[in-house]
Amino acid sequence: MSFNKKFLTVPAILAAICVASGGLIGAIHFGTSAYQAAHKSTEAPKEIKALYTDASYTFGEVEGFTPVSSTEANFRVTLTACYTVLKGGEKVGLAYMVDCGKPVNTEVLMAISYHGEPTDTLVPTAINLYQGGDSGYDTKAASVVDKILKGDTDLDKIDVKNGATRSSKAVIDGVSATMRDYKVRYAGGSVPTDAFPAQIRTMYPDVVDAVKDKTFTEIPFNTAQKDNAGSVKERYLVTLPGDATAYAYYATGMASNIDFEGTDGELKLFFGWDSPVGESTTLESLRPSKFALEESSMTFDQWKDVYIPGILDGSKSLDNDTDIKTGATFASDIVRQMLLIEREDYYNVRLYGEQLTAFSGMFGAFTWDKTSSAVNKSFALTSPNRSGKVDEQYILSVNNEEVVVYHGSGECEIWIDDYEFHNGKAALYMAFKGGNAAEPTSIAPCAFFVSDVEEMAFDQWQNDYLPGIVDGSKSMDSKSDIVTGATYSSRLMQDLLINAREAYVEYLATK
């Protein structure tokens, strides 16, 4: 081969072929990209179109929609796309693309549409279950779809089909998530992702908010059977419409050797407690009203199908040993232990919730016999107007040392920039220990907890004045220690502290 052919002609030909190929591919890529871009925004997926046989329905993307994920009763569901359903250019409803999780080996995928104003008896207009679990089972999951479309929307109670149980549950979860979203989104609202576990919404569909109680510490338990154990891990304060509240508990339990192969079984459950609790309420009369499952790997389901429903409807009692004998004894016993702990905590938190929060906030660990005594210290001063009272006394044991806590509340007029008038209010717990009744000015609180604040405008009183009193750098008897910038509210604190100290000195004198 000649030099020119080897080093010029051959590479040049190969290069020319490559360049021509690149150019051709580039041109086609440009064309197809432009086509895809032009058709992407206007074309609804065929799964959405398949919801309607009537071609007069058209679809438009919901502006600003981003996929919404939520953990439902059984699976994590993602609403991957949302389209406005239009007829004659008028909005008639919404259609969703839903990924209901992977119950067996394959994801359950479906498209769901709803029409009209959302009502309590909302029923999907159409469901296209286009991928429904393992081959052979999808027709059974499809029968659940038929039930839902016929108006059976009591999703917790729809009978799932034997042989496609998990796929059917995934379908129910998908419908449940879209229903919730539709109720908000149809009117144009955006759907925030819940900051609390989805099981709380499963138990209380109308939940306004749920906040994890950080003062709650995990309570472990053991059952009488084997070495089965678990713990009540979290407590949530659930706010419901009309300022009603409930408490939701998250608990887990583990049973060992639940079958002949020595497998361990695990339970992760939520219970909702919302019965009223008063002074006359007995612990034994309380029972949970809601239940939601996060996860279970137990072999038998009687704990879920027999025991818990019995507890919820009152036909079984937590205090009756024999009621756990349902056919899934290990799991039922674990559930029972969970509920016994939750019941006691619920009883206490309902009756003494504020105090328990305040005491744990001040001391962490403490013991208290849940009693209190009335204190009658009050003050009313003018210029500027302020008034208050110290009304309750609690005796605690912290690290084997007696601590006396007083509850006080008051209000004061506050002017901001000489133009705005506010009536500030505050309530706090003040703790005292030790001290000499003969020298009251030497007594200072050892801790405080602000339990309620309204319109106090400036906060130097709680960030500077009260901490200064507690650490001894300020004195409640010194006018000059009143904090500049929150003078009126600090003076209210000063009066509350002095009244609480008077009550404490009187208490010391009686000892």
Added chain:
Amino acid sequence: MANESKNNRLRVFLDPLLKSNPLFVMVLGTCPALAVTTSFESAIGMGLLFTFVLFFSNLLISALRKVIPEEVETPAYIVIIATFVTIVKLLSETFLPELYSTLGVFVALLVVNCIVLGRAEAFANKNGVVDSMLDALGNGVGYTWAIAAIGLVREVFGTGTLTFGKTFTFIPKTTIPILGKWSGSEFSLALPILSSSAGGFIALGVALAIIAAIGNYKAHKAKEKAKLEKEKAIAAAKANSQKGAE
């Protein structure tokens, strides 16, 4: 002379359909034949894309056969084939997204398909453009009907039904119950294993066995016929020699 050329060209097109079918006779391109034949439609789709790539590759390679130096034939062919595979990938992704997602990686794997490269090296670089186009069409159609037949058997016997419109979404979706699921019933005579990977091997194996049996039968018959004719000829020769002696 003109008739001979016409007959040759017809043979170039017709031979790959049956006599030298790339899948059933040459046993080439078995990988996609096993993988994408779970349904009749996806097999047809794969066949069409394959034919497109083979047709344009053969056309261009044949047109450039005197330009491409011998030393870089193979790399040049691969670049040309890869170009058309990329084009077919872009077009199917845009206009037939369902087909594209069904076929998956097997579209890209056409670059290394032995039939495409084989026809380029064995035919297109030695023959004219028209012959190469006919060869590509013959092989394309031959391969397409072969995998479509496997797809048809696997879908009908694997699911009991035959569905149209699932991959080619521009036609209305229709499911024809063949081996059951009549009038919405759950009854079916289908053998689900044929829809699985194992079913691909079973279907192709049975098809190859039937074709081999037919081939062997034909060869046996031809051999017997030849033997008979030879015996007849010997008998005739013997009779003639006896006649001569008398």
